[in-house]
Amino acid sequence: MSTESLNAPGTTFAEGHAAVLSAAARSSVEHEDRLKASTDRSGFVAASLPEGVVFAQDAGEVAEVLRRATAHRVPVVPRGAGTGLAGASSARQGEIVLDVSGMNQILRIDPEEQLAVVQPGVLNAELNAAAGQYGLFYAPDPASTAICSIGGNIATNAGGMRCAKYGVTREAVLALRVILADGRELRTGRETIKGVSGYDLNALMIGSEGTLGIVVEATLRLRPLPVQTATVAAFFPNVEQAARAASAVVAARIQPSMMELMDGQTLEAVDAALGTDYRSRGASFLLVQTDGHGAFLEQDVVMDAVSPFGICERAVDDEQAAALVTARREAIPSLEKLGRVSIGDVGVPRGKLADVVSGLEAIAERTGVRIFTIAHASDGNLHPMIVMDPEESVTEGPPKVALGEMFHLAKSLGGTLTGEHGIGLLKRDWLQEELGDVSLEVMHTIRQALDPLGILNPGKAI
Ligand SMILES: Cc1cc2nc3c(=O)[nH]c(=O)nc-3n(C[C@H](O)[C@H](O)[C@H](O)COP(=O)(O)OP(=O)(O)OC[C@H]3O[C@@H](n4cnc5c(N)ncnc54)[C@H](O)[C@@H]3O)c2cc1C
Structure with a gap:
């Protein structure tokens, strides 16, 4: 969907952008911040710059940003640490970036249940360092562990070097708090190791590249550190x-x-x-x-x-x-x-x-x-x-x-286009060939159901 088509009747683009930018205490329209938000680490640089960046500090601000974005039909690009390799967090003209890297608190580590509750901006390596104090570790370890965020890891279903034995991010997520495009809060999963009530909405959110909702809190499985x-x-x-x-x-x-x-x-x-x-x-x-x-x-x-x-x-x-x-x-x-x-x-x-x-x-x-x-x-x-x-x-x-x-x-050779970095902007040309029409149609139906106005990360992932 082109970003130009999103403008709400009776509002100018400038009014919509201003409303969204003022939904949180901190935002920026500085050239440097917009330039940074137009790219990630994929080598792709968008041809234009986004209108501004909102730096959300809590779930309430994320919800308010999205409520206003929905009201004014302003497209929003979620962003964690910006280390992605598919152009999925690269934002363009007409878009506002929702940067959640400042939501970076480890809220709880429960050594008995071997789990952690974290905000999305926590860096992968920071979680591991904190878990290590309890003799535990968080298994998915992208080579970018020191610089990538847990929210980004969840949105890309990140893998890493230890995933061969311990599984990718999907195997480590127990529960999520997610803000949907219209500002409603969705809770997925549960703190128990097992649980199959209803559809697996954790799995739906994981790897969705910021197109289905914004992760504002994650409950993650930890494991005992290997003895040797x-x-x-x-x-x-x-x-x-x-x-x-x-x-x-x-x-x-x-x-x-x-x-x-x-x-x-x-x-x-x-x-x-x-x-x-x-x-x-x-x-x-x-x-x-x-x-x-x-x-x-x-x-x-x-x-x-x-x-x-x-x-x-x-x-x-x-x-x-x-x-x-x-x-x-x-x-x-x-x-x-x-x-x-x-x-x-x-x-x-x-x-x-x-x-x-x-x-x-x-x-x-x-x-x-x-x-x-x-x-x-x-x-x-x-x-x-x-x-x-x-x-x-x-x-x-x-x-x-x-x-x-x-x-x-x-x-x-019987393989796939992407093992762990996602589709973003860069690999969409070949997606249909891998997935086929029916699979893509089902995905678009799900996206439409959760984000009927196409506010979240338009043009990315599917
Ligand atoms: C040197 C280097 C090595 C790397 N090695 C690996 C590797 O081994 N394995 C691997 O999988 N990846 C690797 N990566 C890629 C990258 O680090 C991962 O894709 C990582 O998961 C991205 O996290 P991020 O916080 O930087 O996300 P961003 O780049 O900011 O965003 C990535 C995607 O997640 C979405 N997003 C971010 N936060 C949220 C949120 N809270 N809610 C909803 N959507 C959100 C964005 O919209 C975007 O679609 C590497 C990158 C570099 C630069």
């Missing part, structure tokens, strides 16, 4: 061998808590950024962690599965293990030093990792686009990263062709 963790670093002559080794670990029927792959070019970028020397040890890298009481027994299984493909080493201590994890977490920031980065997010069946890796190399050759690959290998979730010149855009030219070819490659 064992780490293996393996280096290979090429990335196909690393992918084969990862498939061999899966086939060995153990469940690593982390299995991350990086190709040689990415290792080079990490070395340059961190002053390390990983690339000299191989042209691709696999980091495998096992945890729990059987961590070291499982590590033996990992060593047996991986050694036929390359050189593997056990981390000698926690410090060395932490340095290896840091190298992986720093992969994206390191590549961002080389140019504008657009991050693909395809998922394939785990036995097809080597096929997708060689397919990506062929796409890079065909399109002339630079593609670097990292992957959450135990999920079959790859992040092929297109590194462009600053003036290039992923929405046109060879980078867009490469993005489309990546999707078709994944689809041909």
Whole structure:
């Protein structure tokens, strides 16, 4: 829906925007704040700027913003920490940004029930640090853990490095408080571990990219910190061998808590950024962690599965293990030093990792686009990263062709367009091809039922 069509009869755009902006104590129409809100970390920059940003401090303000937005037909773009990789929180002319990053209180940690109640702006790493004081942790850990918010994690159904064993955000959310487009408050889920009364509205909200409501509070499941963790670093002559080794670990029927792959070019970028020397040890890298009481027994299984493909080493201590994890977490920031980065997010069946890796190399050759690959290998979730010149855009030219070819490659292998980053603005062109007409129609019907005026994050997700 075009934002121009939303204006309420009898109100000018300027009046509508002013009414929405004044619904909370803090708002801004400063150029810098609008510029920041026009982009995220996807490499996409909107061609125009939003009208202003409202910084909500509590659920009451969120509800009032949405009541006024409904009354004046003003489109609203929810925003957490702005680290998204699909352009889903990028706002444009005619839109007001609803920034909830200031709602950042951990309201309760219940060590007996192993749960936390948090506001949406709490950063993922902050929750983990707080839970750690009780011997607990919050499992979904995007590589952006230090900079992304729980609200954004819920809206994108974020994954991460530990999700192989502990599941993605969907598996960690027990209950939500959500403000709907008309300002009503919806409560989904419950604090119990089990519960099946009614439809699963938690699941509906999770991954909905700010199109169905604004999360203002979340009750999250915590888990006991593993008693021990064992780490293996393996280096290979090429990335196909690393992918084969990862498939061999899966086939060995153990469940690593982390299995991350990086190709040689990415290792080079990490070395340059961190002053390390990983690339000299191989042209691709696999980091495998096992945890729990059987961590070291499982590590033996990992060593047996991986050694036929390359050189593997056990981390000698926690410090060395932490340095290896840091190298992986720093992969994206390191590549961002080389140019504008657009991050693909395809998922394939785990036995097809080597096929997708060689397919990506062929796409890079065909399109002339630079593609670097990292992957959450135990999920079959790859992040092929297109590194462009600053003036290039992923929405046109060879980078867009490469993005489309990546999707078709994944689809041909029985895979998906996005494993964890979402559709946002950047991947809508291929969505119908993956979902089919009926599935998309049902989704539009749900969206229409919850947001009949199309106020929330128009043009995104579906
Ligand atoms: C270096 C780096 C590494 C990354 N690694 C990973 C990774 O390993 N796994 C992964 O999944 N992602 C990863 N990401 C992507 C990103 O961090 C996640 O998508 C994250 O969940 C976005 O959170 P955010 O708070 O930044 O959300 P934003 O970017 O602000 O918003 C993302 C979406 O959520 C919506 N939204 C935000 N808050 C709310 C709310 N309270 N209610 C309703 N909707 C809301 C927005 O409208 C938008 O649609 C990475 C990003 C970077 C920069």
